[in-house]
Amino acid sequence: MSPTYAAPLLSLAQFRALVDSASTAPSPDNNQPWLFSEADGAIDCYHDPSRALPSDVRGMFDLTGLGAAIENICISARAEGLEPRVEAIGDDEPDQRAKRAMGPAMGPAMGPEADRGDLLSSNPTGPRHVATVSFKTPDTSVANDPLRRHLEGRHTCRKPYSRQPLPVAARDRIEEQVRQFPGAQLDWLSGARALKETARIVALADLLRFQHRPFHEELFRQLRFDRQSVVATRDGLDVRTLELPRGIPAVLKWLGDWRRMQRVHRLGLGRLLAMPSARLVRCSGAVGVLSVSGWSTSELLTAGRALQRAWLAATAEGLALQPLGSVPIYLAMSNRPSLAGDCHHDLADRHPCLADRLAPAQQRTLSQLKQRWERLYDAPQGRVLSMLFRIGYSRPASARSLRRPVDELILSCPELE
Template structure:
């Protein structure tokens, strides 16, 4: 593996999506391998088992695997470092080892279009409600790359509306509980200058918030605005408006994992990314949704973050949620993707990313 190979692989990995654009990864080269680390300083404030950070890194690894083929290399991921974390997680580590990727010469060079990495983006706008055809669902499902993972689909409008109802309830819990609200927006950057300076986090303009909501966030900040919403009891009304986007799509895809191990989350990230990239190739818009899946895990593993009433509400909703997707309750839901045909309006603003040199690390 040459220096040019390593640079291309890291550049490709860095284009992967990450929760709140935290980009919680860094990469260290070896003679024929790359070690993948999670950066503790860029983990989400509220993320049970660091699930979304591992999913994000899994997406970056999937990009790297595909990019390796373009360079005439074959990549074999080894997730045993992540397995070790399930046994003992050293909270003192600033860089947490999660995987080693081994590279060998491939028999041929992949024709995968590298431009797909940069063309993939999050689109939070409303999509056409035209249902995606069976042939497209089959192609998207066939792209799922993660071992042990599965994808489940909702397409008909009535079922989508039922999911809107569940998401509205969960989002209302979020908006009515200030600590959760503050955790949601603690990575938001209110100026382009601050975003460019830090190199990570969410540009408030990329959220496509209604103009009054964006102004209120700028004026009050997330903590104060969360308390205002909770005090005036308008959380359910705001939540309903935000959740309605779930009905504006051609299909909803649920990614599930066989368990809650770090390896399972990494594989789920690979599946999410491979489906997303295929959707990009097919000209579809994609928007990831994580509130429902996050809260289902959190209510079980970290119930102290909610009120008792909220915990009961979330747990009671799980069978209905699983039933909508035709998903066995033994599976662990980790991410919802909203997919559809774009409406021709301007797409969501692209996020700022670290340059490759900033996510390369020399680790002894």
């Protein structure tokens, strides 16, 4: 018998618990670009552009992160006996729900004086409603999602991995999670030759991040070098999660001054900065290649949902995982002229594309990256590379990134007050 779509009203405790689950999702450099509100027993999910990274082409990674957060809501809802249904808001659809989120901000994410209801209704660069998760009470009990127990355990691990190939059965179970989403596809790069070439490509991407001043500044805005800043912001990259050798965090902090970084490049030492990431890719069981069929909000959210389930399945298998996001972002930048018309929402216009200001030498690096990738991976025409990740067996990570408090993620809702 099919479930009955009678929308149950969420209690405040249920709503907060689901938002708390959403908050554990991965996001680009741990920027946590999400906000949530309750409306008629459903959860409206918003993209918060005030937390976007300028390098994020068309909000691709922010929407991927939101998709992962939405999947966490779905997984946790089933544990509450609720069957979730996700409705993405089309790129050309007017936002009919923004007016539901009313009242003063419940946290400092957009400034202590910000009224989020006003921002939603009148500010063109304010939070954008991208999806609604509604719930139904089925006539029969909802099967508990087996991935639920791994939500808290999922994390990024940047340690070296074993080169042991992934067991075929484990790989199949991870792929099975991705196949649940039409349009999502997971391929694998494995073997010494493919991993070595992938390592070169990742090194080029990392070199570009250190070469171009806007990319460099973006990275250092996200880094947290001391415990005080980690706890104060509860976002960004805790330098302890980078698994750097003793003494290297101090060197990295010193290189946060662009003039010093320029001197390093003038001495021809810039490529040394990309060597650690290349070594880590070579020390992996495989590299996963996640793609979707287009650039719409719905498809990018699907990428995030598929990534999250694949990551949780990897966690269930005892496997470590690290996203390699620089490669998809820079490939998207290199293809930027061909994106015209593929995505109609205004995320693309909220930040200028940092690739437009690349110097000729940096353009050559970007071109080399693209050429190497196209020789390595024969992508089907029209597919969008959503994420690259390394995967394998490893010791546990030394530290994990923090998350912002739930109160900072909730748009005030009269129904819950």
